[in-house]
Amino acid sequence: MALADQTVLQFFPLSTSLSAKVHPLVIFNICDCFVRRPDQAERVIGTLLGSLLPDGTVDIRNSYVVPHNESSDQVALDIDYHHNMLSSHQKVNPKEVIVGWFSTGFGVTGGSALIHEFYSREVANPVHLTVDTGFTNGEASIKAFVSINLSLGDQQLAAQFQEIPLDLRMVEAERIGFDILKTTAVDKLPTDMEGMEATMERLLALIDDTCKYVDDVVEGHVAPDNTIGRFISDTVSSIPKISPSAFDKLVNDSLQDQLLLLYLSSITRTQLSLAEKLNTAAQIL
Amino acid sequence: MATAAAPSRSFLQVAATEEAVAPPLRVVQMEGLVILKIIKHCTEFSPALVTGQLLGLDVGSVLEVTNCFPFPIREEDEEIEADGANYQLEMMRCLREVNVDNNTVGWYQSTLLGSYQTVELIETFMNYQENIRRCVCIIYDPSKSNQGVLALKALKLSDSFMELYRNNEFNGEKLREKNLSWVDIFEEIPIKVSNSALVSAFMTELEADSPVTQSDYDRIQLSTNPFMERNMEFLIDCMDDLSMEQQKFQFYYRNLSRQQAQQQTWLQKRRAENMARKAAGEEPLPEEDPSNPIFKPLPEPSRLDSYLITNQVSNYCNQINRTSRMVMLIHHILAWLFRPQVSLPRY
Numbered sequence: 001m002a003l004a005d006q007t008v009l010q011f012f013p014l015s016t017s018l019s020a021k022v023h024p025l026v027i028f029n030i031c032d033c034f035v036r037r038p039d040q041a042e043r044v045i046g047t048l049l050g051s052l053l054p055d056g057t058v059d060i061r062n063s064y065v066v067p068h069n070e071s072s073d074q075v076a077l078d079i080d081y082h083h084n085m086l087s088s089h090q091k092v093n094p095k096e097v098i099v100g101w102f103s104t105g106f107g108v109t110g111g112s113a114l115i116h117e118f119y120s121r122e123v124a125n126p127v128h129l130t131v132d133t134g135f136t137n138g139e140a141s142i143k144a145f146v147s148i149n150l151s152l153g154d155q156q157l158a159a160q161f162q163e164i165p166l167d168l169r170m171v172e173a174e175r176i177g178f179d180i181l182k183t184t185a186v187d188k189l190p191t192d193m194e195g196m197e198a199t200m201e202r203l204l205a206l207i208d209d210t211c212k213y214v215d216d217v218v219e220g221h222v223a224p225d226n227t228i229g230r231f232i233s234d235t236v237s238s239i240p241k242i243s244p245s246a247f248d249k250l251v252n253d254s255l256q257d258q259l260l261l262l263y264l265s266s267i268t269r270t271q272l273s274l275a276e277k278l279n280t281a282a283q284i285l
Numbered sequence: 286m287a288t289a290a291a292p293s294r295s296f297l298q299v300a301a302t303e304e305a306v307a308p309p310l311r312v313v314q315m316e317g318l319v320i321l322k323i324i325k326h327c328t329e330f331s332p333a334l335v336t337g338q339l340l341g342l343d344v345g346s347v348l349e350v351t352n353c354f355p356f357p358i359r360e361e362d363e364e365i366e367a368d369g370a371n372y373q374l375e376m377m378r379c380l381r382e383v384n385v386d387n388n389t390v391g392w393y394q395s396t397l398l399g400s401y402q403t404v405e406l407i408e409t410f411m412n413y414q415e416n417i418r419r420c421v422c423i424i425y426d427p428s429k430s431n432q433g434v435l436a437l438k439a440l441k442l443s444d445s446f447m448e449l450y451r452n453n454e455f456n457g458e459k460l461r462e463k464n465l466s467w468v469d470i471f472e473e474i475p476i477k478v479s480n481s482a483l484v485s486a487f488m489t490e491l492e493a494d495s496p497v498t499q500s501d502y503d504r505i506q507l508s509t510n511p512f513m514e515r516n517m518e519f520l521i522d523c524m525d526d527l528s529m530e531q532q533k534f535q536f537y538y539r540n541l542s543r544q545q546a547q548q549q550t551w552l553q554k555r556r557a558e559n560m561a562r563k564a565a566g567e568e569p570l571p572e573e574d575p576s577n578p579i580f581k582p583l584p585e586p587s588r589l590d591s592y593l594i595t596n597q598v599s600n601y602c603n604q605i606n607r608t609s610r611m612v613m614l615i616h617h618i619l620a621w622l623f624r625p626q627v628s629l630p631r632y
Contacts, residue, residue: 025325027491028318031484032352036384061325065383085379091357091372093329133483140490168491180435181317182488186478192434192607196614199433199501244624251620254507258609258616261513265602265609268520272595272602275531276466 020058020127020144021167026102027131027142033065034104034133041070043105045115047082048129049089049096057167058099058127062089075111077118100127106136108145108161116147116159128161142166308346310474313421313439315350317480320437323425326355327395331427333358336394338373340386343419350423352385353393393423398519399604402471402596404589407450410442421474428512432608433503439474446470467592507615509608520601523594530591537586547579
């Protein structure tokens with residue numbers, strides 16, 4: 001398709017209540033595909049899979065890259081590949097459908113309008129995600145757009161890309177631990193104890209910060225903020241008021257349970273090593 | 286380079302000798318992308334168990350896993366077998382087009398509370414081992430992530446076990462010879478994580494270092510009771526299985542000793558007969574009689590099942606151990622919070 005001089009407008013105030021949520025896997029996948037792109041391609045384009053949540057948010061869960069050819073006046077997308085990958089992905093997870101497409105690079109370009117048109121034939125109102133791998137403006141910007149058609153009567157004038165709010169909260173990545181995902185190399189996965197240690201250190205640091213803040217306010221170094229004060233008092237009063245004996249009993253009972261489990265598991269382990277010795281050491285005379 | 290003194294070797298000969306010596310696998314290096322994909326797939330379908338294929342490169346003593354794709358859940362149907370193979374080929378072909386490493390290096394599977402040591406796992410390993418020189422199995426436990434632990438393990442069968450299994454010689458003699466016990470079946474390999482610079486730049490940019498993360502909240506929670514209960518249930522079931530296996534062995538040994546006693550009596554009778562016949566001047570009868578059923582060798586029950594069950598039981602025990610220690614730690618901290626003058630015992 002020849003690329004006429006199409007104007008692309010970007011408006012920031014939104015007229016739709018659509019918003020999008022992106023899972024960290026999608027960003028990882030896009031970055032990986034970008035790193036592996038063929039030498040002559042400047043950017044990578046692919047499909048976004050996900051679902052539409054009941055409250056209208058688009059939940060972007062998965063993605064795959066589609067090979068494409070782009071020159072100054074033509075854009076060609078490998079549609080067969082796109083359909084093949086879609087059917088393969090749907091065999092695993094039939095609930096994930098196309099919700100839009102992504103491209104790397106900053107902002108929306110002319111070629112994107114054509115591709116967006118193609119995707120709007122696959123799904124109503126596709127979401128266009130741009131992932132700025134070039135770090136223009138010195139920061140990583142990930143933006144989501146939907147397209148509104150500007151038409152005068154029957155004639156279509158332009159496609160207007162409106163930015164929609166994007167929720168980048170990475171709850172799953174948090175679960176793994178950002179230290180594993182942020183650095184370029186991690187020598188070994190942390191064990192339970194190390195994780196617990198890290199958690200305790202962070203908790204201590206939090207408590208220290210709070211104490212310091214309260215001390216500063218009391219001594220007049222820092223202006224008091226009533227909301228923070230209320231939060232602190234809420235937190236401190238959330239410790240339930242139990243008499244020391246009742247609390248002791250609670251804690252001790254629970255400790256007893258855990259000790260029992262520990263004992264049972266240790267005795268089972270001893271039993272295992274005994275059984276194994278007996279089974280293999282028995283000689284037939 | 287060929288010199289006048291040393292014989293020249295063709296490139297093929299050098300390559301052939303290089304192939305024979307493979308350094309042992311020391312480390313599995315995974316990309317953050319693969320970990321996220323595995324977690325997503327396993328968590329989505331939990332509690333059902335799912336599998337997928339790992340792709341990557343085999344470099345020296347490091348096995349790099351750079352990508353993976355999930356397998357669809359298959360029903361037990363003959364025609365779907367071919368579909369499964371088609372799906373795999375299709376995925377590999379598509380990924381090849383976008384420059385993803387097209388090399389299978391193993392597979393991953395999810396597990397429920399660590400009960401993954403089964404005969405199917407061993408069978409799958411043997412199947413993979415025939416085609417790929419080095420393969421690894423990654424086990425992920427989605428139920429542990431509720432406790433703030435990344436339960437990811439890389440396993441491979443030990444070489445000595447594979448030899449024994451291939452020759453199907455799973456009896457007491459061979460095991461004693463090789464000194465193989467149940468801990469030697471599976472070898473756990475440490476996992477390293479690597480990320481491309483682009484991805485780490487993105488992550489650093491997008492998520493500021495927050496003081497506390499979700500995994501911290503998960504770790505401090507005290508309600509591990511359902512997890513422990515399930516663990517104990519599985520443990521008890523496994524112990525029942527183990528005792529059944531031990532009964533089988535006892536049965537076998539009893540039968541064996543009874544058979545031997547029978548053999549002895551028969552032998553003595555034969556000897557007495559032979560003495561009588563010698564006295565009478567006749568040919569002595571042979572002292573063995575293979576057609577007599579009491580000489581038939583009894584099949585020794587395979588120890589494989591009992592080894593696997595032992596592995597599982599030990600797994601559960603370890604998990605219970607670890608979790609209860611953690612919970613006790615938190616309890617002590619709580620107790621100290623309330624009554625700072627109480628001293629903490631040391632473990």
